[in-house]
Amino acid sequence: MPASQVQKDRQSRFWELITEGLSSSTECEALGVDRSQWYRWIKAAGGPIPVPERPRSGRYLEPDDRLRIADLRITGAGVREIARELGRSPSTISRELRRNSRPNIGAYRPYAAQKRCDERARRPKSWRLDDPVLAAAVEERLVKNWSPEQISDYLARSFPDRPEM
Template sequence: MNRKQGYRWIKAAGGRIPVPKVASSGRYLGLDERLRVADLSVSGASVREIARDLGRAASTISRELRRNAHPSTGSYRPYAAQKRSEIRACRPKPGRLDERELAAVVEERLRKNWSPQQISDDLAVVFAGRPELQVSHETIYQSLFVQGRGYVGLRLHRHLRRGRSARKPRGLHLVSPGRIRDKVLLSERPAEATGRLVAGHWEGDLIVGSASGSAVVTLVERTTRFVVLVQLPNGHSAPALRDALIRALNVLPIQLRRSLTWDQGTEMARHVEITKATGVPIFFCDPHSPWQRGSNENMNGLLRQYFPKGTDLNAHSARHLLDVATELNERPRKTLGRRTPAGLLSELLSNTGRAPVASTA
């Protein structure tokens, strides 16, 4: 029982502590209905017959018999069922992360910059036989966003991808795209790229730093989610991006140079020259359609944990970009069946006897 509600009852009773009755709404079964359920159940009535008699949904009766039956005998006892229902209605309820052992293993993984979804999936595998050490990703988010929920350490929200201490409503920010000559739209991209069946199709974008003066190119391979980070020490103008992409794409094995998908930013104005120098056709998304580069958008969100907005990206060396890309490429991904992007890419390249591509250029 919440403490404030207890004070209200004491005040309403003139200072005496009353014994409250749990009020039941029409949404939940009351004691009279539970008595009727027990009588009909003993007489051999089916779930649907009981539901018709009470004017309830059959799923409600089925759930009542399943949740409130005696745990050992399986028989339905109406007074015991009413008591269980009243106990479940009490608030606040203890949280999963009130268990210190579970909170400790969650905190250990949070400090390694794992996402709540990755933590939840990992616990389900590592502690498969111990349900008390498993927790959903939403419960972890709640422990970080709501103060006082569980024993997870304070300020661990800084290890989330965006470091927020509360959920932020998503808004729509539209930016008019610049005009790019001779662009080929996404609708003309090969069907094999859409199905993610063949490696070598990439999605690309920029993450921009302070005052829009610094940037890093992010390339994500669609099949393996392998990421390549490219330095732009001379800014992100169209000529600077052209030179950087030509160097990065020419390092890739020929079988991994099938296509590149980009948005309609003016930094890609020299796309024809890039294609001529690398042999990689470039396709452009529709305006205001970031979901058409979903893998790259997701990766950019992960990278913001390492390169926060408003910071100078030129301060990061090529070695640091390599370390960040390697950490992400060696992280198990749920969408890959818990395999890593680096492992999957190595597996694909081993068929041709080629070594894995470097994580940065």
């Protein structure tokens, strides 16, 4: 087993022992690590017990998938060939390339694509009712039992110069 994997296993076991309520000296003895390592793990985690990374569903492209797309693109592979290679739909690959290729050059950048994907997935997202004027207008009409369509039409007519409304 590689040294990095041994370290990861020790660290995950460390967090398990913490949740069991063992003392730090007992944890260090059980793991065979120095107390200074214990302090580094706590400091790196920012204090609280870190939430383990959820397993990926396979529904979304992984960073490795994006790297493979970039490699295949460089070799001149088409969308359908890349899709076949990754076991994905051609529309998924086409959409990924369209969203994340540089317009002037056409080069696909996998690390930038992953960063944009992570940013789009972040929570919480802002929502339209953060605007107090909009929130008040919507709430006033909801109290009057207006439907969402009626409220939407009213807002479009009342604020034609403000598309955010």
